[in-house]
Amino acid sequence: MFQELGHRVIASIRELFYACGFFLRTIKESVPFFRRRQIGYRVLVMQLLFTGVEALGVISLIALILGGVIIVYGVDLLPQFGQGELIYSILITVIMRELGPLLCAFIIIARSGTAIATELGQMVVSHQIEAYTSVGVDPISYLVVPRFLGVIFSMILLNIYFNLFGLIASFFVTSFIQPIPMRDYMYDLITHIRSADIVSSMIKSLIFGAIIALSATYNGFRVEQSSTEVPQVVIKAVVQSFVLIIVADALITLIYYL
Amino acid sequence: MKFHIRFAEQVVGFFVLLALLAVAGLLILMGINQRWFSKDYHFTSRFESGNNLSNGMPIKLKGFKIGAVDAVTLLEDNTVMIDFHIFDTYYSKVSQNSVLELAVNPLGIGSSGLLFYPGKSQGPPLPENSMIPSLDMEEGKRLVAQSLVSIPKGSDAVSDILVSIGPTIDSLNTLLVSIDDLVHGKNTAPLGSLIRETDTIAANVREMSDGAVAPVGSILDNVETLTESLKDTTGIATRLLNPQGSVAKLLNDNEELYKMMSNILHSLASSAEEIRTLLAFANEKQPQISTLLDQTIDAINQGEDVLTGLKNNPLLRGGIPKTTAQPTTFGGLRDREF
Numbered sequence: 267m268f269q270e271l272g273h274r275v276i277a278s279i280r281e282l283f284y285a286c287g288f289f290l291r292t293i294k295e296s297v298p299f300f301r302r303r304q305i306g307y308r309v310l311v312m313q314l315l316f317t318g319v320e321a322l323g324v325i326s327l328i329a330l331i332l333g334g335v336i337i338v339y340g341v342d343l344l345p346q347f348g349q350g351e352l353i354y355s356i357l358i359t360v361i362m363r364e365l366g367p368l369l370c371a372f373i374i375i376a377r378s379g380t381a382i383a384t385e386l387g388q389m390v391v392s393h394q395i396e397a398y399t400s401v402g403v404d405p406i407s408y409l410v411v412p413r414f415l416g417v418i419f420s421m422i423l424l425n426i427y428f429n430l431f432g433l434i435a436s437f438f439v440t441s442f443i444q445p446i447p448m449r450d451y452m453y454d455l456i457t458h459i460r461s462a463d464i465v466s467s468m469i470k471s472l473i474f475g476a477i478i479a480l481s482a483t484y485n486g487f488r489v490e491q492s493s494t495e496v497p498q499v500v501i502k503a504v505v506q507s508f509v510l511i512i513v514a515d516a517l518i519t520l521i522y523y524l
Numbered sequence: 525m526k527f528h529i530r531f532a533e534q535v536v537g538f539f540v541l542l543a544l545l546a547v548a549g550l551l552i553l554m555g556i557n558q559r560w561f562s563k564d565y566h567f568t569s570r571f572e573s574g575n576n577l578s579n580g581m582p583i584k585l586k587g588f589k590i591g592a593v594d595a596v597t598l599l600e601d602n603t604v605m606i607d608f609h610i611f612d613t614y615y616s617k618v619s620q621n622s623v624l625e626l627a628v629n630p631l632g633i634g635s636s637g638l639l640f641y642p643g644k645s646q647g648p649p650l651p652e653n654s655m656i657p658s659l660d661m662e663e664g665k666r667l668v669a670q671s672l673v674s675i676p677k678g679s680d681a682v683s684d685i686l687v688s689i690g691p692t693i694d695s696l697n698t699l700l701v702s703i704d705d706l707v708h709g710k711n712t713a714p715l716g717s718l719i720r721e722t723d724t725i726a727a728n729v730r731e732m733s734d735g736a737v738a739p740v741g742s743i744l745d746n747v748e749t750l751t752e753s754l755k756d757t758t759g760i761a762t763r764l765l766n767p768q769g770s771v772a773k774l775l776n777d778n779e780e781l782y783k784m785m786s787n788i789l790h791s792l793a794s795s796a797e798e799i800r801t802l803l804a805f806a807n808e809k810q811p812q813i814s815t816l817l818d819q820t821i822d823a824i825n826q827g828e829d830v831l832t833g834l835k836n837n838p839l840l841r842g843g844i845p846k847t848t849a850q851p852t853t854f855g856g857l858r859d860r861e862f
């Protein structure tokens with residue numbers, strides 16, 4: 267039993283070190299990526315297209331509905347307690363700092379995290395990775411880095427769009443239900459937004475994007491021989507991403523309030 | 525190939541550009557709104573205590589935010605120094621002899637703030653980094669005492685209540701003294717006289733009631749005696765049945781009373797018989813009377829119908845018109861007038 271336990275602990279530590287090495291290698295390869303203007307640039311553009319542009323519809327819809335619901339409830343309830351001004355703080359906290367990055371991350375995990383893990387897993391099974399290596403193409407710099415950067419940029423951009431739709435476009439939607447003077451709304455909203463809110467939201471997007479991309483690519487490469495391993499690593503990538511994102515969100519929020 | 529894949533770079537470029545423009549616009553609006561690019565003028569002040577003082581606390585002039593506190597520091601002499609800034613648009617208000625006052629809601633609700641009172645000096649504004657005294661410190665109090673700064677009367681509801689508590693307590697005290705004088709008969713006002721008269725009336729009533737006690741006592745004794753005698757009812761029955769008593773004497777009158785009553789009853793019986801005969805006659809004639817009334821009603825109804833028919837007859841309505849003589853169109857020569 268002790269032997270089994272020790273074996274598992276050592277294997278976990280080795281895996282952790284390997285993951286750290288993978289992460290550092292990805293970061294190292296990402297730095298000169300734009301300078302080299304290599305063929306991976308096209309992969310980055312396609313990644314932005316699939317992860318960012320194609321997810322815009324669902325992101326904007328969620329943001330619109332969420333923002334609209336908060337505005338309708340807030341405008342109705344909060345003035346009853348003499349706290350009508352709180353609606354802006356609630357909107358900013360929920361849309362910009364908390365749910366915006368989280369929901370964007372969940373959607374990217376569901377759409378792109380699974381796709382990346384599956385794609386890389388299939389490439390391993392079909393020996394494409396070996397082929398790249400044999401002709402001197404580094405799989406990290408050619409396959410991982412464009413996806414890593416693409417997911418991070420997409421995450422940041424989608425978060426910006428989520429904020430735009432959740433904070434501003436939802437106002438126009440709720441104007442049909444609860445008319446609020448637009449000038450007052452915009453003025454109060456901008457007054458309540460702090461630079462710390464924007465920075466917090468951007469940092470979350472950056473970290474969540476990195477977690478999703480690394481988890482997907484790392485698990486994709488863990489496939490060894492059989493295509494039956496692919497769904498298993500996809501599930502693992504999704505669960506790992508969810509857990510790490512929740513933990514990271516809690517840590518960032520904690521640091522923000524310290 | 526799909527459009528967005530064929531023009532992937534353009535689509536992604538537009539996607540990125542739009543987001544960057546939105547962020548840039550938001551930052552510019554925030555900068556303007558939150559005065560990122562405006563110059564602020566920094567000053568200092570001192571307070572006795574740091575209670576209710578905090579970083580970011582607004583500085584207000586007549587309800588308008590004109591600045592904010594940057595830092596609160598405890599000094600060596602245990603006084604508290606604050607660094608604050610005034611917005612450039614309100615810098616001209618920072619005149620000589622201006623003071624600061626810490627405004628805290630006494631109920632502990634709502635936000636506190638620093639109130640800025642400009643001095644009455646007409647000179648140029650104070651230079652940056654000058655010291656503006658607070659009303660906590662002697663210098664601030666001296667400026668107020670010398671009327672070098674005008675402090676408007678507080679207008680919040682709680683302050684008004686607190687200010688009015690003193691006069692209310694004074695009024696209550698005066699009222700209690702007046703009541704005490706009234707009770708002790710020292711008051712010469714009409715109410716005092718009234719109370720004194722009431723006192724006299726009460727004394728008179730007491731004397732009168734003392735005089736009336738003796739007669740009432742004897743009446744009560746008589747009632748008691750009567751009650752005692754009525755307790756035994758057998759005595760009354762014996763007296764009523766006594767052959768020598770009044771009841772026996774009244775009944776023993778050779779039946780004269782009985783005869784009189786019998787005659788009266790006979791007369792009443794005869795009258796009742798006559799009434800009965802009259803009622804039987806009336807009852808007998810009732811169908812005829814009823815028939816007569818029915819016929820009368822029929823005649824009236826028929827007459828009403830005739831009148832209605834006459835009224836509604838188009839030939840007769842409005843009476844018979846006057847007939848106008850219509851000369852004949854045909855006549856002989858001999859009828860002509862020449």
